[in-house]
Amino acid sequence: MANAFKKFAKSQLAIPLFALLLLIVFNLIRDVGFFSLTITTNNNGNAVFSGNIISILNGASELAILAIGMTLVTASSKGQDISVGASAAIAGSVFVRVLRENQITMPIILAAFLASCVVAIIFGAFNGTLVAVFKIQPMIASLILFSAGRSIAYWINGGATPTVESPLLSYIGSFIPGIPIPTPIIIVILFGALVSLLLRFTNLGLYTQAVGINEKSARLNGINAVFIKLLSFTVLGVCAAISGSIAVSRIGLINHETILLDIEMDAILAVAIGGNALNGGKFSLTGSVIGAFVIQALTITLYAMKIPSTSIKAYKALVIIAIVVIGSPIVRKYALWLRDKLFKKPAKAKQTDENGEFAL
Amino acid sequence: MSNTRGLFAGTQEKKRREPISNTNLLLTITVCIFIGMYALAMLIWGGGFLNPQQFFDIFNNNAFLIVISCGMTIVMIAGGIDISVGGITALVTMACVVYLDDHSGSVIGSVGFALGIGIAFGLIQGVLISYLEIQPFIITLAGMFFAKGMTTIVSAVPRTAIHEAFVALKQFRIVIPGIGSYGKAGNFIPARIESGVIVAIMIVLAIFAILKWTRFGRNLYAVGGNGQSALLLGINVKRTRFYSYLLCGLLSGIGGYVYLSHTGAGNASNATAAEMQAIASAIIGGTLLTGGVGNVIGTLFGLLSLKTISNIVIASGLREPYWQSITTGLMLCLFILLQSLILAIREKGSLQQLLSEWMKIKSKKNTEDLST
Numbered sequence: 001m002a003n004a005f006k007k008f009a010k011s012q013l014a015i016p017l018f019a020l021l022l023l024i025v026f027n028l029i030r031d032v033g034f035f036s037l038t039i040t041t042n043n044n045g046n047a048v049f050s051g052n053i054i055s056i057l058n059g060a061s062e063l064a065i066l067a068i069g070m071t072l073v074t075a076s077s078k079g080q081d082i083s084v085g086a087s088a089a090i091a092g093s094v095f096v097r098v099l100r101e102n103q104i105t106m107p108i109i110l111a112a113f114l115a116s117c118v119v120a121i122i123f124g125a126f127n128g129t130l131v132a133v134f135k136i137q138p139m140i141a142s143l144i145l146f147s148a149g150r151s152i153a154y155w156i157n158g159g160a161t162p163t164v165e166s167p168l169l170s171y172i173g174s175f176i177p178g179i180p181i182p183t184p185i186i187i188v189i190l191f192g193a194l195v196s197l198l199l200r201f202t203n204l205g206l207y208t209q210a211v212g213i214n215e216k217s218a219r220l221n222g223i224n225a226v227f228i229k230l231l232s233f234t235v236l237g238v239c240a241a242i243s244g245s246i247a248v249s250r251i252g253l254i255n256h257e258t259i260l261l262d263i264e265m266d267a268i269l270a271v272a273i274g275g276n277a278l279n280g281g282k283f284s285l286t287g288s289v290i291g292a293f294v295i296q297a298l299t300i301t302l303y304a305m306k307i308p309s310t311s312i313k314a315y316k317a318l319v320i321i322a323i324v325v326i327g328s329p330i331v332r333k334y335a336l337w338l339r340d341k342l343f344k345k346p347a348k349a350k351q352t353d354e355n356g357e358f359a360l
Numbered sequence: 361m362s363n364t365r366g367l368f369a370g371t372q373e374k375k376r377r378e379p380i381s382n383t384n385l386l387l388t389i390t391v392c393i394f395i396g397m398y399a400l401a402m403l404i405w406g407g408g409f410l411n412p413q414q415f416f417d418i419f420n421n422n423a424f425l426i427v428i429s430c431g432m433t434i435v436m437i438a439g440g441i442d443i444s445v446g447g448i449t450a451l452v453t454m455a456c457v458v459y460l461d462d463h464s465g466s467v468i469g470s471v472g473f474a475l476g477i478g479i480a481f482g483l484i485q486g487v488l489i490s491y492l493e494i495q496p497f498i499i500t501l502a503g504m505f506f507a508k509g510m511t512t513i514v515s516a517v518p519r520t521a522i523h524e525a526f527v528a529l530k531q532f533r534i535v536i537p538g539i540g541s542y543g544k545a546g547n548f549i550p551a552r553i554e555s556g557v558i559v560a561i562m563i564v565l566a567i568f569a570i571l572k573w574t575r576f577g578r579n580l581y582a583v584g585g586n587g588q589s590a591l592l593l594g595i596n597v598k599r600t601r602f603y604s605y606l607l608c609g610l611l612s613g614i615g616g617y618v619y620l621s622h623t624g625a626g627n628a629s630n631a632t633a634a635e636m637q638a639i640a641s642a643i644i645g646g647t648l649l650t651g652g653v654g655n656v657i658g659t660l661f662g663l664l665s666l667k668t669i670s671n672i673v674i675a676s677g678l679r680e681p682y683w684q685s686i687t688t689g690l691m692l693c694l695f696i697l698l699q700s701l702i703l704a705i706r707e708k709g710s711l712q713q714l715l716s717e718w719m720k721i722k723s724k725k726n727t728e729d730l731s732t
Contacts, residue, residue, distance in 0.1 A: 134700045137649045141696065147636060148689025151682030265501055278495045310516060310628065314509025317502040321488070328492045
């Protein structure tokens with residue numbers, strides 16, 4: 001038991017789970033009923049779950065999907081893509097553009113999603129080419145799309161903030177009749193399962209880590225590093241398309257300036273809180289998804305504490321700093337040293353005892 | 361041909377010509393492109409570009425960005441990054457306006473206040489990044505969030521300063537004698553610059569001197585170029601990194617005050633995306649995010665190029681705001697590709713090969729000389 005605990009404390013998931021636990025405990029102390037789950041009837045007459053848990057899971061969907069893609073990019077290319085918000089805005093604009101020009105039916109929604117996927121993959125591949133072929137740092141390479149992306153999204157829809165209305169769209173954005181769980185949560189679960197199965201049953205996960213840890217030795221071992229990096233950026237493009245489509249489906253309109261604003265920063269944070277090294281190498285998708293939930297739980301907690309939405313960032317920053325400081329290796333080392341110093345005597349006494357027994 | 365080679369080889373024995381460094385090469389390219397671009401704009405669009413005031417207005421409107429970009433350049437040379445500069449600028453403007461108006465502060469006091477905020481941010485971020493070895497991106501991102509959040513906590517509504525002495529400072533203009541334009545009535549209008557521009561230029565020169573001629577400046581390049589070998593050379597890597605963030609925080613504080621002296625208003629949306637513009641100008645000016653290469657003069661010209669491009673976009677009739685960000689993106693793309701291409705050629709391309717071949721010939725000649 002103690003051994004299992006020690007193993008867990010060393011694992012990558014310790015920090016995000018610890019942070020999540022801290023938030024849960026804090027909320028339970030503050031308000032016992034915070035995590036109560038109730039069944040209510042929504043406007044369409046469906047019985048659905050509601051409560052803070054659902055709103056945390058639901059609200060974090062886009063972030064969780066982007067965090068999955070960002071983890072892969074971080075692991076393979078040792079950097080972060082800061083253009084995901086802009087890519088998602090472009091993908092959402094394409095989604096809306098296709099929907100507006102057709103009668104909205106399920107195949108058309110699928111086609112719109114595919115179109116947005118294609119566009120997002122093209123932009124992902126653009127970033128990927130700059131990073132993999134031209135050897136530009138990811139953050140710099142994506143700075144181009146970061147500064148131009150939202151303008152391209154604006155241009156796609158001719159400069160308006162168009163709306164699309166259809167009950168079919170609300171199936172994606174909120175609930176499918178008969179299923180009490182919001183659809184975005186289901187999409188996250190499906191997508192997460194798909195990606196992790198893909199990584200588990202192919203060599204892609206291993207190759208991604210290998211490229212991130214040491215690109216040169218990966219190449220010498222016959223791994224096509226350029227292809228792996230490019231692939232991770234295309235996956236991130238797909239992630240951006242999915243989250244952009246979800247965000248559009250939720251509210252039925254697209255505002256290129258505000259859709260998924262600052263989500264790139266949150267996605268990188270989710271990756272970091274998930275215990276992944278931001279300079280590449282080993283990664284854990286589970287950690288990043290939990291990191292996304294931590295961020296959303298924090299936001300919901302702060303809202304519940306009646307903190308105005310504009311100043312929420314300041315408190316968020318304090319919590320983030322606290323988490324990364326606790327998680328930093330140097331602080332951990334110091335804490336261990338302190339523990340050894342404080343509880344040295346009993347441990348030493350025991351040791352001599354054991355030695356004595358051994359001598360006998 | 362052989363004669364010149366012999367001549368060259370002769371001089372090389374005495375004094376070997378050093379190839380131009382990466383820093384200087386990238387700087388030269390940026391300066392040339394800026395001058396070429398501005399000259400082209402003067403020729404094609406004339407009008408506003410011929411008016412010196414428009415040139416000085418680039419400085420007037422972006423003095424704060426120059427100061428911030430200097431800080432960003434320092435951090436980037438040392439191999440880090442600071443996302444919090446825009447947030448600190450916004451916080452400084454708001455805090456100073458509230459201090460001046462609600463607490464009847466003095467101008468000197470508000471300057472001190474601005475510097476204090478900047479130093480406090482730099483201090484905390486520097487300690488966390490260099491001594492606790494946390495990734496700079498995360499810490500400074502949290503710093504940006506904190507600064508932006510604090511700005512709205514200090515005052516949720518935008519404020520405009522009405523403090524008398526400060527308003528006088530804000531409206532203070534320096535007239536440049538002899539340079540100016542003729543108004544519609546044929547009267548001479550001299551060009552004017554704001555006090556913030558003087559501060560910005562002085563800071564650029566000071567940082568240039570620090571980077572070029574002080575031990576700290578050279579340490580920054582060493583740490584950014586290769587932290588491990590800098591450590592082996594006996595450089596205090598952690599302290600150098602710490603000072604780079606401290607300096608960047610201080611410059612952000614100054615930048616915030618310069619911003620305030622330009623607009624006179626505190627607003628949470630002040631200096632939005634300033635950090636990205638600062639990074640972009642540093643990159644265009646030849647600073648590499650990997651560290652070890654860069655120059656503040658380059659950053660200044662990078663910023664000027666960026667702003668000239670948006671002026672050209674406006675002059676050519678594309679007035680919708682989205683064209684500006686698209687051209688900024690395109691220009692960044694161009695510069696980034698150019699840089700990576702040049703550096704790749706220098707690293708393993710024709711230049712190096714040429715040089716080694718040349719040396720081969722020389723060595724052969726030497727052996728011949730020896731044999732005879």
